[in-house]
Amino acid sequence: MADQDIAEDLHQRAMALHDEGDEEQALELYHRALELDYARPTTHYNIGLIHKYRREWAVSQRHNQIAVELNPEDEAANWNLAIAATALQDWRTARDVWQRLGVAIDAGDSPIEQDFGQTPVRLNPEQGGEVVWARRIDPVRARILNIPYADSGHCYGDIVLHDGASVGQREVDGRTYPVFNVLELFQPSPHSTYEAELQVTGEADVQALLERLDARGIAAEDWSRSVRILCKHCSEGTAHEDHEHQETPFDEQQPARLIAVAGPDEAAIREALTSWEDGSRRLVSLDCVLDANDLE
Template identity: 50%
Template sequence: MSDAAEIQPTAEQLRAEALHQQGDEADEAGDEERALSLYMQALELDFTRAMTHYNVGLIYKYRGDWEKSRRFNKRAAELAPDHEAALWNLAIAATALRDWTTARAAWKQVGIDVGEGDGPIEGDFGINPVRLNPHEDAEVVWAQRICPVRARIISVPFPESGFAYGDIVLHDGAGTGTRMHNGVEKSVFNVLEPFESSPYSTFQVDVQISCEQDLRELLAACERAGVECEDWTYSVRMICKGCSEGSAHDEHEVVEDPEWKDRRRLGLAAFEEGPVRYLLEQWQTADRRVETFECALEAGFDG
């Protein structure tokens, strides 16, 4: 076919493209409602616009409207089978809806091996940090990924986060920032929403101890009792938003504090309060004591 014989866009298609561009501008300006209205007008003129379907599905993804996100991303992927972002968002929406057939098919289409079967994906996709409540007072914790967008928290989060040790979360597919794990740089994934709560409650404990050996003995006692314990005094550091969503600046590199802190705040995760109180009582001596103890977050997602 010669260049002169190439099919030219119709007037409706040109108008649809203009509406799409206006929708992009509205979305970039933060006016999602106007963006959605313009995108839908574009689709009324030309329903074959894969990118417009994708953009609508993306807005609904971040709103947590999974039915609509699945519908529009599915259409985008049907119109453009090599549209990897649409397939990822289709899989995320399908996962949120427990539509494992659709999720598995989408993952396979982007070349991710999720094994055989037709139920929930339960695999080993590595350890990564996830950002809890990314649009509020964000907290980054470590998690074991069990599928491309689901992960089980393996840290003890602050109770204010509403999340607990062992909770499974649905996270985004694109990394936002990095953290180091055993000398390897790992992407941080933003949590989109809770997926499945764990049976663990979070207990906050303030202890007075004179040396590191006291702490080691408490950690060993927790391990024997099946209680997860995290030394928040040591493990938590505050960094700016720019560092959190990128790679930490030099001034935010972890520097070991040579001065031992006698008063330490610990986060413990356990099924019941009784065993935690018992092990703390057994651990206490004249030189090491529990100053405060509280169940800061009961099992089950907050709110």
Template identity: 45%
Template sequence: MTREEDRELLTAAYEAWESEDWPQAGELLERLARRHPDHPRAGVWWYDAALAYKFLRNWAKAYELGREAAARADRDAQDPAFWNLGIAATIMEDWATARDAWRGFGVGLPDGEGEIVEDLGPGLVRLNPTGNGEVVWARRLCPTRARVLNVPTPESGRRFGEIVVHDGAPNGRREVDGRSYPVFDELLLWRESPLPTSVVHVVAADADDVRALVALFEERDYGAEPWSSIEMICTCCSEDSLSHDGDHTVAGDQRVSLAAPVDEIPGLLARWRAAAPQRRSWTDLVTG
């Protein structure tokens, strides 16, 4: 291939990139990088090729080409080549490569082998970002995986306790009780939850009665989500920076989503009502 042909290949690759023709862009950039692996721009070509396959959700190719990109990136400099490799290696369950990628980016992780399961604190994930885009709280297990802590609406297609893989680039922020949290878009479901989502109608005289219901389920590592905590906003606003109160709990007549074994729910609701029968009642349980 002549220099002129190389220039034409490079031009075609980035024309495909600009038009978001990811299959074409990935193929052409990989071809160029493999032809000139020692070129000063080869690291960029490997990275962009891997990114194109990430956009395609072709994780095997994103992993393969991401390793090439990371091999040419500076460690401890927050180079995104390491972050994208960390995501792809996690999905491919190559834990040694994932750990090395996170460390290459500059994330401190303890030594270990096998699946990375840490407690990196709470975070926000947008489930089903190409659909209704529901933002939920989650417990971060590693830089790219999190366990859902809310009970999502049925429309999200997700359940309480599921583990999802999320992207590394924030897409919006939420300020809660004076602290700002980035919102990360879900990439895929990592591990399903065995707990179905049910819905019940409750009447509570006081907000503390609703909190007691939530606490009763949380004690068993189940979930209860009052619909009063759900705020409907447009996609444009969701991807912006918003402020929220930490506690949306209100009293009165409302629905509550429940994540628990179906056969245990009536007994738990009966216990909740029996503690204050003058103030609490429930009806219309629809099990998942």
């Protein structure tokens, strides 16, 4: 049997092992295949893929680079090369790949920061994954626009590195948006996450507070109304605004409301909240549930 045939057999066995979750044995067989036939773009790609999801970026970049050199038209290898290069802040390689793929990005060595529109991203996809909205600043990085739950380990304003292939969709105002899984935190924001419990007389009180915070450049969300829980199947499919797993609508007559607030200055947040109080509405408590300084 020719070396190329043996290498192909090893490659197929490695793929089966990878599908079964045995990455170490799969990598061993992939590398044995390369010893017999080094010019195998699919084998280099598969090795790079395993190291991508391990966040072992230098190895992933090296094998995806070889895969692209052997097969420049391989779109998946090009995307994974760009993801690894971005993670390593190798901006020249990333820019070169995006240009090759027809993305409107100039050549150069500087970080990429453009406006590629808003998109939902899934934080910590291996643990279920909270989906939040973010603004893409390049094809695989986005700045978080929502205030995530504290247990996500992410804050408002974080820049995250996300995958190139979408997993699920969200439909808003008749438009469908792809959901991208976050691979890792790229750059932490300075904004800590706070939970403010309020006692209010109605929706107008909450709106007045949100407007006051916005005027002072402080991000806030009414978690009592804006958060909904989706099952895994629907989260990774197409979730609509009227999704059947949406939480019970909040009773506007209920006096207690939970507001999420994000910012670098607790004193400024507390001052804005207390200045909003009057005889009928008040701040019950303000707790820092995720300190951005602890994540640096």
